[in-house]
Amino acid sequence: MTTTVVKLQDPNAEYTYFNDWNFFYNIDSTDGYPLSSEVLLKNLKAIEQQILYLISTNKGSREFEPTFGSKLPSLLFEPCDDQTGTFMQMAVIEAIGFWIPRVQILPGSTYFIPVEDDATFYGQISYKVLDLDVKAILTLKLPSLAASQ
Secondary structure, three states, X not given: OEEEEEEOOOOOOOOOOOEEEOOOOOXXXXXXXXXXXXXXXXXXHHHHHHHHHHHHOEOOOOOOOOOOOEOXXXXXXXXXXXXXXXXXXXXXXXXXXXXXXXXXXXXXXXXEXXXXXXXXXXXXXXXXXXXXXXXXXXXXXXXXXXXXX
């Protein structure tokens, strides 16, 4: 996963617009020190983590929030073809549009391309963080988990 950031304006770097807990912050069991240096993510890193958490959560898997998540995890079990790639694109756009209102998906630049030879989907999510006036591109490589290709 890689992220490309394009700043439209240079927001004040000292000001924190968004915070989010780092889900990958772990304590090492041998010495008790953190494995990751960041406990609290800020601004664009926090938004990126929210997007990844949202699209990797299977819709309906949360008991008290059954509409949270996306259909993307279940689509990984579908055949590695263009139709599934289109469904992935629609699932991501729908989930982000509903759950993360501060993020605007950029039209025509979010896609998932199937590569049938290695049963992988290469995806790109292009978005704009409205409050920061920043455009970013999140690239993903997702395995197709379909039983037969």
